[in-house]
Amino acid sequence: MGSPDFLTPRPTSPLTQIADELDLIGSVDRETFERQLVGVHGEVPAELVGADGVTKVVDALREYWQSAIAPYWNRMRTLLTADISYRGHVVTQRGTGVMLNELGPAISYGDGLLRVDRVSEVSRTESVDGRGLVLQPTLFGPHAVIPMDVGAEPILGYPPRGQANLWSVVDPPSRRDLAQLIGTARTRILELLTHPRTTTDVAAELKVTPSAVSQQLQLLRRTGLVEPQRTGKQVLYKPTQLAALLTGTEPD
Template sequence: MLKYVLSDTDLGGVRFGISPLCELGLSLRAVRDPSQYPLQLPWLRRSEGARSRLDLDGLLALVDDRLWTPDFLNPRPASPLTRIDDEFAALERISAEQFHGDLIRVHGAVPAVFAGPARPAVRRMVRILQEFWDTCFAPHWLRMRTILEADIVYRGRQIAQGGLFTMLNDLSGAVEFDGRIISVRLKNPASRTEKTDGLGLTLVPTMFTRRASAPVNHGDPPMLMYPARGQGAMWEAEQVRNPAAVVALLGEVRTSLLTALAAPASSTELGVRFGVTTSAINQHLRVLRDAGLVTSTRYGRSVLYFRSELGAALLLG
């Protein structure tokens, strides 16, 4: 049992954040034990081929049999807008003491794949995680982030309507709040009580926690990771009601794509949403772009598509 004792300042300083690195690290739990994460089985199936080409020894050395991960993979996000590149840069700068210490707290010893001098081991770890992100997360991250952001909006509405007490007691069955103390039932049998002492409490929605998670290290900045709402919709094929006249002109699939592209999305994400292969999506997007109905731009390593003004005008009829 973990208890966070909130000061008067902290009661007004509860904030939300999203950490791509935290999500990446926690996803190793599902890789290690898929049976514990049934809602993410579609992601595990889709990413299986890509994972087989990664350094799995290095990845799995970052999670143990209890499904604990080192705290350096769970940074406290400053906002819901945290970028993975910034988190990787910070991770690469961690001290040897933190790197070895966090691994030892999880495994009892530094795993063999990361033994030896810390700097080369840290560089190897960051490279492995970057490859994991690029191949298994980046194609789906915009939609994942949408679910995480939607959860934060919902929690904010709860605070506005029912107060902090209502919101905190609805996070998870493993979390209870009595107006001053947040009690979190964790897998760790050890109990500890920590005073937040004006540091505030950061709440982080995640797709890869079933009940609740918190930093392993005593004295780390107060942070609680809880299961995001709406995860079950992540992998459902999207059903869109389209204007009949536009369908007659473009066809059902292209009209659905044009409708969905009110928000930027990659071809991989659109394929997941509509249950269509990425290659087929790309063919349709090329036609829509050539017709001036969508535009494209590069975002990191992905190409994002967005409905143009002409496309929006066509849908409005």
């Protein structure tokens, strides 16, 4: 049994927050909400009948996030971000076809056709039609995930690399030891990068000039501890997996 597509909206940004996702789910129209529930369950569950059905789903998801996922999200996101970076590296070094063929045993690509084998009696072929295919690593299942609705926005969920290491424990060095290793200023910058931030943001937090922070960020980038990420006209800096292990504060 799958899940309704409205529960897994296509990401609009690599920096999407849970509040954004819940807003998207909360904006689903009643017809789509009921049709997709019927497609999965054969009917609209009794608890979701009525005008407040969507609100009930959003409230339940928010509560689930806070209790079951949020405490571990930093660790999860570190693994997911590492997988995305790896896939991008494969594309640049070996090509898109190789990257797609390495997503999982049920996923194969050749001659312009991406094939996803699923345990289902239903078979269908869809054209991306220039809409772009979003690849989304997911920790919630070992199999490839595709939209249930015919004509839905193209998105492919796949299990990321390294899931077996998700709960491994590594004791980070103390703050004092880390400061001796890379310097107090750079240690403080890494501690501030719990989520991607601009040079100006970090400078304001530290009450120093942006140029001073820029010099430190460039050194951290060259040593593999931070990486830039362009979003629109902004360049955000985020810690790498190596930095997360050093600081013990995995990126948000």
